[in-house]
Amino acid sequence: MLEGGFARARLHEFFALDVGDCASAAGFATMLAIRATETEAPLLWLRCDDARRRSGDIYAPGVAELGSDPNRLILAMAPDAVALLRGAADAARCSGLPVLVVECWGKCPALDLTASRRLALAAERSGTTVIMLRADAKPSPSAAETRWAVRAARSAGEAGLPAFEIELLRRRSGPAGMRWHLEWNRDQSIFRDPALSGDLVSRSSRGSAATSAAA
Amino acid sequence: MRLVALDPSAGRLGLSSGLSLADARARVPELAVFDHDPAADRRWLERLAEACLRYTPMVALDPPDGLVMDISGCSHLFGGEEGLAEDTGRRLRATGMTVRIAAGNTSAAARALARNPWQGGDECKAIRSLGITALELGEEATQALLRAGLKTVGDMAVRPMSGLAARFSGEGVERLRHLLGEVERPIVPIRPPAPVTAERRFAEPVAHTEYALSVLSELVAEVGEEMGRRDIGGRRFDATFFRSDGMTRTLSVETGRPVRDANSVVRLIRERVEGLSDPIDPGFGFDVIRIDVPVIEPLAAAQLKLEGGSISEMQMAALIDRLTTRLGRDRVRRLAPVDTHIPEQAQIALPAVEDMKPAAWQVSEAGEPPSRPLHLFDPPQPIEVMAEVPDGPPHRFKWRQGFHYIRLFEGPERIASEWWRRKDGAVDRPGLTRDYYRVEDARGRRFWIFRHGLYEEKNKPGWYLHGLFA
Incomplete structure (x- = not known):
């Protein structure tokens, strides 16, 4: 499923299904960022002041608990959505940055098709994987390679293991509409199917990090 | 209320600073009065000092109303000391200031010559002609010197220093030596000269x-x-x-x-x-x-x-x-660990432009679920909780208008307050203990909530939501 997996150097959108799922979406983005890069590579996380009020600060011990090294994390707080997108456009053009997470709350009229196309083009040219995290927002036309909806799921095995239900809402090249139920394994940095508890997800290969390989 | 400063026309009317406002109003009913704002004066002085950086990199403040410039090696660029003084005076007067300028071999000499009336040609004579008030020794010491018949700096300079120090004060002698240029007091520039x-x-x-x-x-x-x-x-x-x-x-x-x-x-x-x-x-x-x-x-x-x-x-x-550069220094940051048990103090955000050594972060053991949330609220958010008394797990809580029914919980993880770091801390006044629970609600969302205080510590301990797990 999803041949080639989760392509690097592209723009991907992740919608929190509900405001309450924002932490799950952020966690999912962190995990993808872990999978998409080498362990040492820097990770830039752009947020708005608004995000801090609504979902709190990014907490480094929690980032470490998901299997990422907080030392690689650089946090940038923009005062508003326009500054956020400007910073995102700059960061997406930087080929020294492998992964960029842009957290954007609310409708955000500044993030229109043009802005998203600009980000997608910059990502393709520089090789930066751009993860656009949307909370409290409805999907609108965009130039993203894939668009996902993320919601929290009950943890099946050990209580408190991060688990998600993700749905592929849209894909540029291929069918969409599939759903998965995934659980994150920090020690191996992979997603698993909690029902099977088997390794469903292949390790990332160069050029593409698969989120899910088997059907 | 008293007068602090006067403009020349008020001075001509016979008012002086230090006069009480009521007296001044009695003498000059149409007196225009404004509040004294020392901070604004200081800021203005700093701006003037920055403007003077065009002449020399060494400019120091002499609050409340003076500037000291080290013009060694700079004056020839402006046509000598006279040219420099003229240019400085013209620019400062253009801002509406009343300016008195003097040059001297030492900062103290220049300062005294600018602030006091003097006679005589060269600097040495001018300094000696200054009244002893130029030493700024305070009322009592000045009176003592005057009573001894010492009216000018010159009167003091001809006498042996040791005698003066013994009879009056060591401080006076020190000031005198500064004025005479025997000792140099370096100035502290507002901005150190750049390399x-x-x-x-x-x-x-x-x-x-x-x-x-x-x-x-x-x-x-x-x-x-x-x-x-x-x-x-x-x-x-x-x-x-x-x-x-x-x-x-x-x-x-x-x-x-x-x-x-x-x-x-x-x-x-x-x-x-x-x-x-x-x-x-x-x-x-x-x-x-x-x-x-x-x-x-x-x-x-x-x-x-x-x-x-x-x-x-x-x-x-x-x-x-x-x-x-665009967002500001405090908006682009890296996180560094802090050695404390209190969760919200366990990380510190430092500007990313500063050098930082990578630090080690604690992680739970392999196979364990995360023990710390991805998002942390600071300050924690108050919630309404239904829980077993005294220290049972929570059943249900209300946060931001929504009810969450707790399906799974893990805890409590007890975190005591760090009384040894508190200002009024002591072993017998330890502050409130927090009992943390990791909970998962019916929809699968994971939260980090805590009860602030044990029942033996506090009558009705409050509950707070502190973080969100992925």
Whole structure:
């Protein structure tokens, strides 16, 4: 499923299904960022002041608990959505940055098709994987390679293991509409199917990090 | 209320500072009075001091109403000491100030000559003709000296210092020696002179910001070349625009690693200019533009690695610099651990442009679920909880208008307050203990909530939501 997996150097959108799922979406983005890069590579996380009020600060011990090294994390707080997108456009053009997470709350009229196309083009040219995290927002036309909806799921095995239900809402090249139920394994940095508890997800290969390989 | 300062016309009416406001009003009913604002005076003095940086890099404040400039080696640029004094006076008077200027061999001498009346030709005679009030010794000491018949500095200077010190005070002798130039007291400049600097002066003031910026680019290239010769790079660049009417505007940019590449510095400065809430106002034009590099670090000639590792690092550093310049120093940060049990104090955000050693972070054992949330609220959010008393797990809580029914919980994880760090802390007053629970609600969302206080510590302990798990 999803041949080639989760392509690097592209723009991907992740919608929190509900405001309450924002932490799950952020966690999912962190995990993808872990999978998409080498362990040492820097990770830039752009947020708005608004995000801090609504979902709190990014907490480094929690980032470490998901299997990422907080030392690689650089946090940038923009005062508003326009500054956020400007910073995102700059960061997406930087080929020294492998992964960029842009957290954007609310409708955000500044993030229109043009802005998203600009980000997608910059990502393709520089090789930066751009993860656009949307909370409290409805999907609108965009130039993203894939668009996902993320919601929290009950943890099946050990209580408190991060688990998600993700749905592929849209894909540029291929069918969409599939759903998965995934659980994150920090020690191996992979997603698993909690029902099977088997390794469903292949390790990332160069050029593409698969989120899910088997059907 | 008393009068602090007067303008010349009020002085001519016979008022003096220190007079109570009621007396002054009785004498001059139409007196216009304004509140004394020492902080504003100080800020204004600082602005004037910055404006004087055009003459010399060594400018010090002499609060509340003086400036001291070290003009050694600078005066010839302005036609000697007289020319410099005239130019300084003209510019300061243009801002509406009343100015008295004097030059001396030491800062103390110049200061005394500027503040007190004197006679006589050369500096030595002038100093000796000063009244002993110029020593600023205070009422009592001055009276004692006057009673002894010592009216001028010259009267004191001819007597043996040891006798004066024994009879009056050591402080007076010290002041006297400063005045006479026997001891030099170094001034503390408002900005220490930068190790690398370049400036351009214009015969005609430049009225276009765009042209001023292009001149600035040339200056940056100049300092870049100089730094290249010395194998150093700058971590901070201060661009100062001196307006012909005496005001200045300084823009600073900081970089995460030493740079001397003119293009990247100019790009940062332009970024800074674009981000200004109040644009640079040339007024009647800039007549001096200067670039200072106050912070330098060694930077060897660049050598590129084949794999491009250092290139991507450099690009990343440049990106951080740009974001820092645009958003501000406190908005682009890295996180560092702090050794404490209190969760909200366990991380500290430091500016990303600063050097930071990578630190080790604690992680739970393999196979364990995360024990700390991805998002943390600071301050924690109060919630309404239904839980078993005294220390049972919570069943249900209400947060932001929504009810959450708890399906799974893990805890409590008891975190005691750090009484040894509290101001009023003691073993018998330990502060409130927190009982943390990791809970999962019916929809699968995971939260970190805590009860602030045990039932034996507090009558009705409150519950708070502290974090959100992925």
